[in-house]
Amino acid sequence: MSFVFANHPQPSLPSHAPQVVGILGGMGPAAGADFVRLFVQACTDRMEALGIPVRDQAYPEHWLAQVPIPDRTAALTDTRPGAHQPADPMLQATGRLAALGARVVAIACNTAHAWHGILQQRFPQMVVLHGVQEVVAELAARQVQGVGLLATRGAYEAGLYQRELERARIVCFVPEDAERELLMQGIYDGVKAGNYPLARQRFEAVSMALQERHGVSTLIMGCTEIPLALSEHSGLEGVSLVNPSEVLASALARHAYGQLQSAG
Template identity: 80%
Template sequence: MLASHRPATQTVGILGGMGPAAGADFARLFVQACGERMAQLGIPVHDQAYPEHWLAQVPIPDRTNALGDTRQGAHQPAEPMLQATGRLAALGARAVAIACNTAHAWHGLLQQRFPQLVVLHGVQEVVAGLAARQVRGVGLLATRGAYDAGLYQGELERAGIACCLPSVAEREELMQGIYDGVKAGDYALARERFGSVALALQQRHGIGTLVMGCTEIPLALEESPALPGLSLVNPSAVLAAALARQAYLVDTVPAAA
């Protein structure tokens, strides 16, 4: 007689370090998403039911600055991202999530270099979720690099979703909140800067949905009670759920008797 059944899982990886607080928070969101996935599949939740997962927290050059500096020999994040992904693959990862929105500018390179992996595209996961909910327009808070690269704008346009962007001055407020706020440990400053731009977008465009398109933004903005009428979308949570779906297979296999 079989003693029990354990879920069939596959090893997954998280490419973090951009910044470290966001990578650590992504791991938390992934564990939470695994619990929710187990509930969906009718799998009893216990320590041994969680999949093997690896978090690579490596120093990676600034993505926004790299996108704005195309000089030959400029310090780019591609090589350390490739090296870290290679380590995750060597550890047995079958799918990898990039715990940084702006770093998705290098998604194609990672997927091309590691065809044996499923390198999840967080921006596409977010847009697919918005389309499924029939959201027609959103406000976007992101880094200067993400705006300039059009990471979200292009995907949203293809899905027929209007994208409302902050002004140039408001984008600088966001960068202050990211660098002088979250990355420096001043969450009060970050909350004030992010909240100010969010309210400006809401008042100017009448939006009801806000995409927090930088992993640092939810670390401060989700705690703010001053955003009535706004539905906040955390791309990290969306991507963590997608990684959990990759980690769990529907079938179960018998545990050792």
Template identity: 85%
Template sequence: MSFATASHLPTPQVVGILGGMGPAAGADFVRLFVQACTARMEALGIPVHDQAYPEHWLAQVPIPDRTAALHDTRPGAHQPADPMLQATGRLAALGARVVAIACNTAHAWHGILQQRFPQMLVLHGVQEVVADLSARGVRGVGLLATRGAYDAGLYQRELERARIDCFVPQDHEQEQLMQGIYDGVKAGNYPLARQRFEAVAIALHERYGVSTLIMGCTEIPLALSEQPRLQGMALVNPSVVLASALAHHAYGATAPAF
């Protein structure tokens, strides 16, 4: 492709990724975003090359545990809102026009981020997932998530609005998921994580007959994959959906005009 042709290509928007929750999930989200950008360029007929990818910034900062904060709502250093706001401010200063939050449970603070930074579009990953499910005609799902996400009703509320039935694990199964997240992925013990996640996925499938499962924590897809034991189940990775939405906005989907 000539430089003259390249100069006439539309310039994609600068976008940001709020990560650090945990770091492995933030790094994986960047990989998914680059893949989504490649697919978006191919769909738009844009020649794929290094210079055609959008400027994107990852704010990989230490942010207090989101589930713990939802269970202890007293003000203090254990609350994640302030570091999330500070990191989003850095992304805004770098020119980001659209931001994705690389954590499901952190969407409990989506409203305060969007309110504080009205000049940017802060994508709502949960809403993006539910819209995708609705568009595909899915009418019932099982939800694998953190206790914080369950207790806050992050997915349940949005799924109910879309008239999609949501089935959640029993208390002891939620504890298995938390073990897989904290003692498994976050501690680097992926075999333990895979065992815990698979066990709960199979329990939901057998108990409720659901064949679509939302992996509603960014750590879960890092350990859970299409294994023979999970045949017949469709695993929805919210990070893939959100990365695709961010790529759409980067290449000219509807975004605020200022």
């Protein structure tokens, strides 16, 4: 018996593989896992834009360091010598990603960007993406003039978004103290505890307060837990929700495929 094999043309592939990238997660675990999903989608979009056939083998090698890291907000308010800071486990996890070959790393936590400079200084051979700057750059490109900011107490107190938005001349409106407490309840008693209805109610209440008080039509969901419970399909009307994780995932995909040219 003889067999005839059809000579099917093979899809063209890039001349070399995309870069190995890393994701620093664990802050919290659900947000880190969701970031991987967003990154895979961003890679699909990037391949389609470059004309690269979308297939399993064309996705970049990517590693998720899902490690226990001390609470970032608590650390920013407790600077006593000996207090358990996130820097050491973040540095250790980033070192593991570097050992696995990662050349670009994304931090899947907004508040953890308070330690971005330490990570970048310790690993100069790697690009540690600054998610806050990526978000502000996108808003500036869209010519957004004012935004409301939903974030953790630590992020507010550290001024992570406020500083970058001010440099871009974008007005930033923040919640009042009682509203910040509602956000923290939504994050800790809501998403982190698995109570998503509670989280959605708290996040929507603060969002509507910012919208009514300042007339903002754009809100930054500046904590990775917030998009897990708040979405465009929520009770908010006329408000554009900016998910920093989506912006950062797209930036990571751009770096992964940065040296590849269109296959067409």
